[in-house]
Amino acid sequence: MKVKTRFAPSPTGDLHIGSIRTALYSWLFARHYNGKFVLRIEDTDFERSKSLSVKSIFKGLKWLGLNWDEGPYFQSKRLDRYQEVIEDMLKSGNAYKCYCSPQSIEEERIKQLHKGKKPRYSGICRNLKTRCINNKYTVRFKNPTFGKVTFEDKIRGEITFNNMELDDLIIQRSNGMPTYNLCVVIDDLDMNITHVIRGEDHINNTPRQINILKSLKAKIPIYAHVSMILNENGKKFSKRDNAENIIEYYKKGFLPEALINYIIRLGWSHGNQEIFSLSELKKIFNLDTISKSSSSFNMKKLLWLNKYYINHLPLFYVSNILKDYMKNENIKIENGPNLECLLNLYKNRHSTLKDLVCSLRVFYEEFEYYDIKFANQYFILKNLYILKNIYKKIQKCIFWEIKILSEIIMNQSIESNTELKEINMLLRFVLTGYVSSPNMSSVIFLLGKEKTLLRLKNAMIFIEKNYIKLQ
Template identity: 35%
Template sequence: DAILDSMTWLGLDWDEGPVYQTDRLHLYREHVDRLLKEGKAYACYCTPEELEERRQKALKEKRKPKYDGHCRNLKGPVPDRPPAIRFKAPERGVTVLRDLIKGPIEFNNEELDDLIILRSDGWPTYNFSAMVDDALMNITHVIRGDDHVNNTPRQILLYEAFGYPLPEFAHVPMILGADKARLSKRHGATSVMAYKDMGYLPQALVNYLVRLGWAHGDQEVFTLTELVEKFSLENVGKSAAVFNLEKLQWLNGVYLRQEKPETLAGLLLPVLEQKGLQPRSPEWLVEVVKTLQERSKTLAEMAEAAEFYFRSDFAMEEKAVKKHLTAAIKEPVQMLMAKLESSPELDEKGLEEMFKEIITARGIKLGALAQAVRVSLTGRAVSPGIYEVLKIVGKEEALKRIRSAIEKI
């Protein structure tokens, strides 16, 4: 379900299925029986303890710790031991993987051991069941991480044993963390849905992940339609890519700025609700989004920046209070309060005129008055435009906050 949920959120649709391997066990067993009848597989009665003992012995003798073929030519069954089934791989020759990304890779068959295809509990192994599924479903291209390269010669031999046509194989380099080690939880979130929870847009994450190991000229931003049209394996890089969270944040910011405010408001709402914040109305929330859209990199960052619109019990930045809420600015702020109280409604043009009248009368700079009001309304020295903030916070709430702030001067 996690895979399907991730694909649905990312907007990646599928043509059929999903198909579950648990519904196809009879097919895998039919294929195992076929190999047994043709002498291309055999029963292996070796216990895990026996296999580990031989493995340790091989390591001590500086030999490759592969299966030694102990049961390969066994004449009969071993009583009271359920066997695993192994594929009887050729012991000579070379298997060639013609990889669409890495080019041809040769594997000496003598280095490949006899792969278990059916465990003693009756369950097929990944390498076997995946190969059967791909063959029966007429899969033409198998594209996966290059950590599967060493599985591929074994699967090629299985295709050949059944007489099935080989698909094309393409092994994509792994994604690395900033320390050039394989990406893992210690580098941060690695599941797709974790990025949803962190406030990323699905189209931004798809764009970033595709662009991470593939290039199309210098273009950085792609719609899903463009990716489908322009993607080709020829332009997939051969070297591992490094996951750069700052680059993802930048790209997500691009998508946030391109999105309609009404759409973003709908996406932002559940993030706000998780923080216990409820907008006054859908239209009011759209206005809030418009003030933050240009400066936010994620929905989570936008929700955090929007908190002052929803509540007045925010912490005031001590440095901002000390710098901007001074005795010298108290009277100009009180003049603004008087004008606000007598104003029937707040609009940006009218607010701008109020500020101009006050700074002209008092001989002060606009920044001094604007910053004092900004800190009073938001608790911070940095916020969206002061006229926008005043209009959205609203007359009564603005007066309440300003009054509370200047009383502390």
């Protein structure tokens, strides 16, 4: 049996963490068994489906490296096929036309609720002898009225439903459109899907879908229903939660490797191992160690993983990605130091590429103003002399080397009888605008002589103009 899985999102909103996890499990399962992974867009809800969402689904999957072998299939382009199956089911007696009006069904529902019963369709049209030719109708599946449906869920074990609890499901609406459950069944059947891995919210659909498949004498796929992911407050994810859309994680500066590693661990384990690469996952992933209980999202852990990958993936690879972020922020890196060297200096200081961009911008662009709080602290007469001395020494500097720059700072500390730490703080503030940075001689080295002298000069002029005359 050739394994074939599918990811079948509805393009009605954003692709969120939960959907991506289902996609990842399905993709890995197919890859592990050298099978196929199918992408199917379930877009028969024309009112809610958006082409923008379709694009964002493709973009999200591509960004994470979850490539598909077949598709994308669009349900909206398969309407004829569904129609054909519905006709066959009507002919074979597996389905029937229901002429009940929505009002009468609603009245019946309310009556049943008043009696304390679980509302279900009475099946009144099941055996209609006469046909109401002019009336609108829906088509219903003739669900078995006795017996049970049992399936072996790969994550939850055996699950059983009584057929008595299941309605005669509508498979075609009165406007002629096939319904969700029918389309899914026909697609899984036509596309030879062997394993259906999806969210637990589909468990109630499964017995209905199995009954339809049985009526079509089709092979029943293996089902695996994945538990929910809760937000950091232990509640269901909603629009209010930050970064619900997977593309938001790109914008925030997460690496796909970190996100994949984070998502796979939400409900799946392999001993105590925390770090997994995609190629390793392809080898070891299986459905046996997926947890039945729900898992909680934890931003701190995701940030930790992102920092790990920023620091452990090859420098050229991360700096290539970082280049795009710099470009998106209109930072022209041609006018500054080598990005790989900068990344190497700054990589263990930040958890996201976006934060890195913030810190590195200063190597390519002049900053506009000083933070007044720190300016008041650093811009004093003594520091003006220190800056003037350093300026002169750097101006004379012929060999642009970290060691020489480090000596200049060191000597200045001795000459002006000022702690090295203080000189570094002053230089950091004047040259980068920040009060924290890596080792100052390395920063000056990468900033370059021209920019360093310019910023020292700007600071000296600023101090003379705004501070010294006041003292």
